Amino acid sequence: MSKALPEIRCHGRSNCFACELRHEMLCSHVSLEDLVNFHAGIDDYDYDHGSILYHAASPMDAVYCVRHGAVMMVKPGLAGALRIVRMLKTGDVAGIESAFSEAFEHTAIAVGEVRACRIPIACLRRFVAEHGGLQMRLLEKLQGALREAETWLSQLASGPTPTRTRMARLMLRLRVGAGDRIHRLSLDDMGAIIGITPETVSRIISEFVGRGIIAKCGSNVAHHRCFRGDIRALEKIAQGV
Amino acid sequence: MSKALPEIRCHGRSNCFACELRHEMLCSHVSLEDLVNFHAGIDDYDYDHGSILYHAASPMDAVYCVRHGAVMMVKPGLAGALRIVRMLKTGDVAGIESAFSEAFEHTAIAVGEVRACRIPIACLRRFVAEHGGLQMRLLEKLQGALREAETWLSQLASGPTPTRTRMARLMLRLRVGAGDRIHRLSLDDMGAIIGITPETVSRIISEFVGRGIIAKCGSNVAHHRCFRGDIRALEKIAQGV
DNA sequence: CGTGTACTTGAGTGGGCTCAAGCAGGGTGG
DNA sequence: CCACCCTGCTTGAGCCCACTCAAGTACACG
Numbered sequence: 001m002s003k004a005l006p007e008i009r010c011h012g013r014s015n016c017f018a019c020e021l022r023h024e025m026l027c028s029h030v031s032l033e034d035l036v037n038f039h040a041g042i043d044d045y046d047y048d049h050g051s052i053l054y055h056a057a058s059p060m061d062a063v064y065c066v067r068h069g070a071v072m073m074v075k076p077g078l079a080g081a082l083r084i085v086r087m088l089k090t091g092d093v094a095g096i097e098s099a100f101s102e103a104f105e106h107t108a109i110a111v112g113e114v115r116a117c118r119i120p121i122a123c124l125r126r127f128v129a130e131h132g133g134l135q136m137r138l139l140e141k142l143q144g145a146l147r148e149a150e151t152w153l154s155q156l157a158s159g160p161t162p163t164r165t166r167m168a169r170l171m172l173r174l175r176v177g178a179g180d181r182i183h184r185l186s187l188d189d190m191g192a193i194i195g196i197t198p199e200t201v202s203r204i205i206s207e208f209v210g211r212g213i214i215a216k217c218g219s220n221v222a223h224h225r226c227f228r229g230d231i232r233a234l235e236k237i238a239q240g241v
Numbered sequence: 242m243s244k245a246l247p248e249i250r251c252h253g254r255s256n257c258f259a260c261e262l263r264h265e266m267l268c269s270h271v272s273l274e275d276l277v278n279f280h281a282g283i284d285d286y287d288y289d290h291g292s293i294l295y296h297a298a299s300p301m302d303a304v305y306c307v308r309h310g311a312v313m314m315v316k317p318g319l320a321g322a323l324r325i326v327r328m329l330k331t332g333d334v335a336g337i338e339s340a341f342s343e344a345f346e347h348t349a350i351a352v353g354e355v356r357a358c359r360i361p362i363a364c365l366r367r368f369v370a371e372h373g374g375l376q377m378r379l380l381e382k383l384q385g386a387l388r389e390a391e392t393w394l395s396q397l398a399s400g401p402t403p404t405r406t407r408m409a410r411l412m413l414r415l416r417v418g419a420g421d422r423i424h425r426l427s428l429d430d431m432g433a434i435i436g437i438t439p440e441t442v443s444r445i446i447s448e449f450v451g452r453g454i455i456a457k458c459g460s461n462v463a464h465h466r467c468f469r470g471d472i473r474a475l476e477k478i479a480q481g482v
Numbered sequence: 483c484g485t486g487t488a489c490t491t492g493a494g495t496g497g498g499c500t501c502a503a504g505c506a507g508g509g510t511g512g
Numbered sequence: 513c514c515a516c517c518c519t520g521c522t523t524g525a526g527c528c529c530a531c532t533c534a535a536g537t538a539c540a541c542g
Contacts, residue, residue, distance in 0.1 A: 154324040158399030159436025195400025
């Protein structure tokens with residue numbers, strides 16, 4: 001994707017041509033020529049920790065391609081209780097679940113620093129209608145989201161499975177890339193994911209730290225903090241040893 | 242869909258033209274003429290309670306349109322533990338999640354008497370490639386599956402939510418149509434869904450029966466048995482009253 | 483009629499929840 | 513720069529619910 005790029009400068013907008021993630025994203029399989037029409041209207045946004053991409057039940061007006069960082073998908077439950085049902089990472093698309101609905105089904109919240117491309121829904125629909133390849137891509141993304149949600153359900157959701165085991169699984173899922181760094185959410189958020197109280201989360205983390213399995217690092221400022229974990233040890237615990 | 246049907250008799254095969262569910266299914270938005278080619282290769286099967294449509298990890302060779310009954314989707318967990326992550330009802334399609342994978346991700350098990358159309362994957366792919374409308378339909382079905390999975394996660398999966406509340410929610414989800422009949426799974430299956438032990442399930446059911454909220458009915462033969470429930474009462478409990 | 487499977491019921495234990503107090507650290511205003 | 517507050521985290525004590533283990537029952541099937 002290096003030579004003979006169309007000569008287009010994106011003034012304050014996203015530049016799809018220079019995007020190093022293009023082939024992971026929705027727009028892969030779309031020729032550069034076609035992209036010229038597509039990327040008009042697409043904007044690039046930065047969100048910092050805790051800020052909200054969109055609210056559940058608000059009108060569905062766009063999807064967001066996550067280019068950096070992680071995004072929590074929060075689903076409103078029955079008794080007003082919130083539950084984090086999925087996490088998006090680089091390459092995932094926030095909002096496709098609602099692509100054909102009137103309103104968003106989740107609230108999407110940034111975890112750490114997030115960079116995302118906002119694609120207006122009209123723009124997406126038009127482009128999908130014209131490009132069979134894009135539909136396939138959408139299908140794949142949706143499939144991925146479904147798999148992820150089910151994995152959360154089967155591995156993280158409580159049951160007779162010990163809490164420590166589930167906590168270890170959660171940490172592994174929150175791993176940043178392939179290193180030993182792990183996203184450090186708030187106690188409440190972690191509790192909302194695996195379905196336990198923040199107090200219990202705190203106790204288990206203390207225990208893990210005491211056993212040398214994880215260590216808190218980075219400043220305590222929400223934006224930059226994280227864990228560093230002994231991945232092997234976590235995997236052992238995650239398997240129920 | 243009544244007049245001027247193509248004159249085709251399906252010898253032992255499914256007859257898409259006479260299918261009263263056609264408009265709920267994948268093949269809606271497909272003209273009857275096109276269906277002539279499509280439905281060749283599609284077979285109609287009956288499964289009785291507990292029989293298996295396909296196994297997880299076995300090669301992905303077909304999808305199944307559920308025309309009657311319910312189907313459990315079972316996902317293999319980490320420690321070999323099984324977890325029921327979703328249930329399909331009339332109009333749902335089993336196997337699309339794996340439409341572009343090599344192997345099935347779930348094991349699909351019939352609940353009660355099930356009738357389903359088996360669509361070979363090659364047949365589906367060919368037809369999808371030719372019909373944009375079908376792709377949309379697939380997207381919608383996939384979206385529905387995702388929504389369902391997330392609902393299970395947020396409402397049924399444990400957490401500080403009392404077990405009785407979750408049991409009530411489960412019963413409501415297992416409701417057959419709009420009446421007061423409720424699919425009666427085995428204790429183990431129910432336990433595998435909301436993540437508790439079969440003993441606890443038994444105790445809660447006993448309690449509900451004692452309170453007159455539900456009643457066991459039908460013969461005790463697995464195939465025909467069910468609950469009849471006081472839907473109002475269940476809804477109250479489901480909301481945490 | 484015997485066997486096996488699924489369900490029921492009981493007693494006892496322990497893990498996670500509840501309630502509550504104490505602590506640290508960062509941000510704000512003086 | 514310091515004092516203050518406020519939010520998020522930690523830690524403790526006590527209790528209750530659901531798990532474990534185990535025995536007993538009902539029912540379908542061979």
